[in-house]
Amino acid sequence: MVDPKRVTAPQIADTYGRALTTVTTDWIPRPEFPDSVGRDGRNKTYDAQAVADFVRDHIERPTVEFEPTRLYTAREIETLTGIKTSTIRADKSRRRWPQPDDTSGRADRWLGAAITRTLADRRPYHRGGADNQVPPAPGGTFRPGDVVLDADGQIRVRTSHPELVWRHPGDGLTGTAQDGTLHDIDVPRPLTLLVRDGRAVGGRLIEE
Known part of the structure; x- marks a missing residue:
């Protein structure tokens, strides 16, 4: 039984309303994500408060009130x-x-x-919603180098950057450069997968 102060990846996904793949392929690999503190069977465990701090500081965006005339x-x-x-x-x-x-x-x-x-x-990021999740794609989640068409008709390329996970295709459609320019929430859904591993995949719409 898992210590209530320790959580596994599936429990994190359930707590914050995210797909398990979002937690395992997007959150956990980030350098800011807390280190594992043990195991529960096959699953690594993480300090629940440290995870909550990570989500607060790096995932959730606080509401900002701008002064209208400033x-x-x-x-x-x-x-x-x-x-x-x-x-x-x-x-x-x-x-x-x-x-x-x-x-x-x-x-x-x-x-x-x-x-x-x-x-x-802009489509907001909110706890328990579908925004900012890496949606399932044929053969797995989005991978560096995947090319998609967003809802505004813009071409985006997946990167391996932990936060700026998309970029513009200025360096070529199938590049896998780490440097990105866009957060996931800045790319409007739905997305259509166009290219994977350098090959066209027929324009598959990714439902979220």
């Missing part, structure tokens, strides 16, 4: 929301992020009201 730079938005400046730049070029309200200074700035509206339109 101007914010991309760097300030990143600090408050966790959305990378590179993601903001990329989304602005694709009209998924509004044009800045102020361009008079060295850095573009957006009104808090505009940021709030934009974030409300």
Whole structure:
């Protein structure tokens, strides 16, 4: 019997409403995830409080209230929301992020009201939901180098980065570079798997 203060991967998945594959292939490999403290049969066990701290600090995003008339730079938005400046730049070029309200200074700035509206339109990450899960794909979960088409018609490539798990296909459709530019929540669902292991797979829609 598992110590109630220790949890296995299946228990973590059940507690936080995530697919087991999300916990085993996305959360646990991250350097920030707590080390195993033992075993329960075949399953490693982890300190429950340490896991809760990891989820709080690295998975769940707190609600941010922006002052409607204040101007914010991309760097300030990143600090408050966790959305990378590179993601903001990329989304602005694709009209998924509004044009800045102020361009008079060295850095573009957006009104808090505009940021709030934009974030409300993005699919949120929430505990117990399907967002930010690595969905099942033919032959297993998404792998570095997989190429998908997102709901906005954009091509994305899976990376091996622990947090920025998607990138733009600028380095080639089947590259497996570690450096990513997008968090999983920044890639709108559903996703269609296009390429795996360098071969077309017929455009298979991944249901979540």
